[in-house]
Each structure stands twice: as structure tokens, then as C-alpha cells.
Amino acid sequence: MLSKKTKYGLKALTYLASQSKREPVQISQIARHENISQKFLETILLTLRKTGFLGSKKGKGGGYYLIKEPSEILMTTVIRVLEGPIAMVPCVSLNFYEKCDDCPDENKCAVHKLMLQVRDSVLEVYRNNTLADLISE
Amino acid sequence: MLSKKTKYGLKALTYLASQSKREPVQISQIARHENISQKFLETILLTLRKTGFLGSKKGKGGGYYLIKEPSEILMTTVIRVLEGPIAMVPCVSLNFYEKCDDCPDENKCAVHKLMLQVRDSVLEVYRNNTLADLISE
DNA sequence: TGAACACTCTATTAAATCGATAGGAATAAA
DNA sequence: TTTATTCCTATCGATTTAATAGAGTGTTCA
Numbered sequence: 244m245l246s247k248k249t250k251y252g253l254k255a256l257t258y259l260a261s262q263s264k265r266e267p268v269q270i271s272q273i274a275r276h277e278n279i280s281q282k283f284l285e286t287i288l289l290t291l292r293k294t295g296f297l298g299s300k301k302g303k304g305g306g307y308y309l310i311k312e313p314s315e316i317l318m319t320t321v322i323r324v325l326e327g328p329i330a331m332v333p334c335v336s337l338n339f340y341e342k343c344d345d346c347p348d349e350n351k352c353a354v355h356k357l358m359l360q361v362r363d364s365v366l367e368v369y370r371n372n373t374l375a376d377l378i379s380e
Numbered sequence: 381m382l383s384k385k386t387k388y389g390l391k392a393l394t395y396l397a398s399q400s401k402r403e404p405v406q407i408s409q410i411a412r413h414e415n416i417s418q419k420f421l422e423t424i425l426l427t428l429r430k431t432g433f434l435g436s437k438k439g440k441g442g443g444y445y446l447i448k449e450p451s452e453i454l455m456t457t458v459i460r461v462l463e464g465p466i467a468m469v470p471c472v473s474l475n476f477y478e479k480c481d482d483c484p485d486e487n488k489c490a491v492h493k494l495m496l497q498v499r500d501s502v503l504e505v506y507r508n509n510t511l512a513d514l515i516s517e
Numbered sequence: 518t519g520a521a522c523a524c525t526c527t528a529t530t531a532a533a534t535c536g537a538t539a540g541g542a543a544t545a546a547a
Numbered sequence: 548t549t550t551a552t553t554c555c556t557a558t559c560g561a562t563t564t565a566a567t568a569g570a571g572t573g574t575t576c577a
Contacts, residue, residue, distance in 0.1 A: 245468040247565060250491050257490040269523070278482035283566055289525070301524045302574025318494060331382040345415035353394040353514035354387050357455060360509070364501040372497070377490035384536060406552070420537055426554070439545025440551045 249325040251279045252287045253377075256296065256321065260313040260374050267299070267306030287325075294324045313375035322369055329369065330362045337362075386462040388416045389424045390514075393433065393458065397450040397511050404436070404443030424462075431461045450512035459506055466506065467499045474499075 254277045259268060270288060274281035288307050291297045296316065297307045309316075322329060323338060333341035334349055335358045342349075349355045391414045396405060407425060411418035425444050428434045433453065434444045446453075459466060460475060470478035471486055472495045479486075486492045 244465075245491070245495065246563095250469070253491050253494070254489075267523095271523085280566060282568080285524080286526090286566090292524095299524060300574080301522085301572075302576095303522050304575070305523050305573095307524085328381075332387070351516045352391075353516075354382070354390050356514050356516070357390070357505070357509055358382065360505045361502055364505050365498055368494075368497045368501050372494055374490075377493050379488045379490075379493070383534095404552095408552090417537060419539080422553080423537095423555090429553095436553060437545080438543075438551090438553045441546070442544090442552045444553085 269306040316374040318369040406443040453511040455506040
């Protein structure tokens with residue numbers, strides 16, 4: 244199940260991407276438009292800023308804005324930052340690999356075999372989608 | 381992240397499928413061989429029996445056994461029983477559909493658009509894998 | 518200069534979920 | 548009748564998640 248954090252984060256990103264100008268948008272405006280708890284959204288936008296997706300400006304006329312072009316923001320990186328590992332099991336994760344302590348041989352493990360395929364197919368979807376691809380015109 | 385329930389359930393199924401004979405195998409034996417807590421495995425096997433994957437026999441010489449051929453057990457059905465919805469978001473689920481209360485128009489929602497693709501690609505993997513496919517020979 | 522504005526940061530809470538366990542009931546075999 | 552095994556339900560503790568609280572920091576502008 245996708246976490247609300249990821250869901251809201253993605254919605255906020257697409258909202259910012261759909262703005263005609265790259266000017267600061269206030270948290271309150273994003274929260275209102277996307278039906279998100281403002282306080283919760285605050286923390287999400289904060290991590291998106293710290294991880295290099297957003298810039299921010301304080302004070303009057305402040306807010307958040309995209310730093311890169313939407314077409315340069317890959318879903319693989321967004322998902323990894325908001326949701327964590329893409330793989331459903333650590334033993335098939337590219338960026339967060341961890342050995343199972345119960346499994347003596349990965350190559351003979353059915354779960355491993357299946358989840359490797361799942362990872363690959365999901366990864367392909369995320370690699371083929373940038374933020375720009377998700378904006379409906 | 382895949383739940384332990386699903387992971388253990390899958391391992392138990394493959395263990396049963398890899399038996400040369402379709403005779404009852406005791407929970408304790410499966411648990412030992414797959415390094416699973418026996419008590420936890422009990423409840424998992426119980427749901428697998430109630431959902432038509434396994435048969436059981438009580439008393440001495442009892443245990444669990446596969447009811448169908450491994451090649452007839454699709455991963456789509458196994459995953460849905462053990463893990464629940466395959467979709468990462470209810471609004472793109474085939475079997476567990478639910479409208480998002482915050483989202484006014486699914487067709488314009490970026491999350492919807494992305495997760496629809498994820499669902500389709502994952503579904504294809506599960507549809508292409510039966511229990512028989514996961515057994516290493 | 519100061520007041521309003523809007524992001525920043527950390528801590529906390531409430532609810533839900535997960536993994537595991539407990540302990541007896543039911544049933545079958547020897 | 549004893550022993551072996553599954554069946555069933557309840558519960559527990561830990562973790563995670565979603566959300567909230569509230570004081571702090573920097574900006575703008577009159």
C-alpha cells in the first residue's frame with residue numbers, strides 16, 4: 244500500500260509542476276487545492292526540499308517551487324525518497340539490499356525469484372515516468 | 381514491503397509443492413525447514429486451507445498437503461489471499477476498488493495515472509507465474 | 518523598526534498494523 | 548485411552564503511520 248506521505252508528496256509535486264510560473268506557492272494553497280492536512284504537508288515538503296526537489300522562500304510572498312524541470316524528475320528518485328525501497332523484499336533491492344537471515348540460498352528461494360521479477364517490472368514503470376508525464380493536459 | 385505472512389505462506393506452498401508425494405506434511409516440519417515460527421505458520425496455513433489451496437488431516441500422521449497442481453496455482457490468487465490487494469492504491473484496484481475521498485477526478489490524478497501502470501505491470505508478473513514456476517529444479 | 522507572514526524544526530500523540538504467542542478444543546490413529 | 552496433530556480465538560508488544568502542537572527563524576514591507 245502506498246503511504247499517504249508519498250501520495251501527498253506526489254500530488255504536491257504535480258501541482259507545483261502545473262503552475263504556469265516557477266514562483267513560490269504557499270503550503271496553505273497546495274493543501275487546500277489537494278485536500279491535504281496542511282501540517283502534515285509541511286513535513287513532506289520539508290523532506291522534498293532537503294532532498295533537492297524543491298526550493299523554498301520564507302516570509303511574505305514565500306512558499307515552495309520546483310528546482311528542476313518536471314521532465315527531469317524521475318519517479319524512481321521521487322518514490323525512493325518518499326516511500327523508501329522500491330523492492331518488496333530487501334533481498335532484491337538495488338539500493339537497500341539486505342540478506343534474509345532465514346533464507347540459506349537466495350537462488351533457490353521462491354519469494355526471491357518472484358519478487359525479482361516484480362521489482363524489475365515496477366522499476367521499468369518508474370523509469371519511464373517523469374513528473375512531466377504525469378501532468379494531464 | 382511484503383508481509384512476513386505472505387513470505388512465509390509462499391515458502392510453505394513451495395515446500396509442499398516440492399514434495400515428491402502429495403502426503404500430509406506436518407506444520408513442525410515446514411516450520412523447521414523454512415525457519416519460520418511454528419505458531420505463526422499455523423495461522424497462515426489455516427487461511428490457506430480455508431481459501432482452498434491446502435487440505436489438512438488431523439491427528440497422528442496428519443498435516444497439510446496441496447489440493448491442486450502447482451501449475452494451476454496462480455500467484456495472483458495467492459498474493460490476493462495472503463497480502464490483500466495487488467494495487468498500491470484502492471482507486472486502481474480491480475478486486476478491492478474504492479474511490480479516494482480527497483480526489484475529485486481520477487483521470488486527472490497523477491497518483492492514479494502512475495499507480496495504474498504499476499498495477500498492470502505487477503499483475504502481468506503474477507499472472508505469468510504459477511507455483512510450479514517458482515520451484516527451482 | 519516592527520509587525521505580519523510563511524517556512525523550519527522537533528517532539529508528541531493516537532490509531533492501526535504486524536509479527537508472534539498462548540492455551541485450550543477438536544479430531545484421528547494406534 | 549493415550550498421543551499426535553490440526554483448529555480456533557484472543558491477546559500482546561513493538562513498530563509504523565498519519566496527524567498535530569508549538570515555538571523558532573528568516574523575509575517583506577510599511
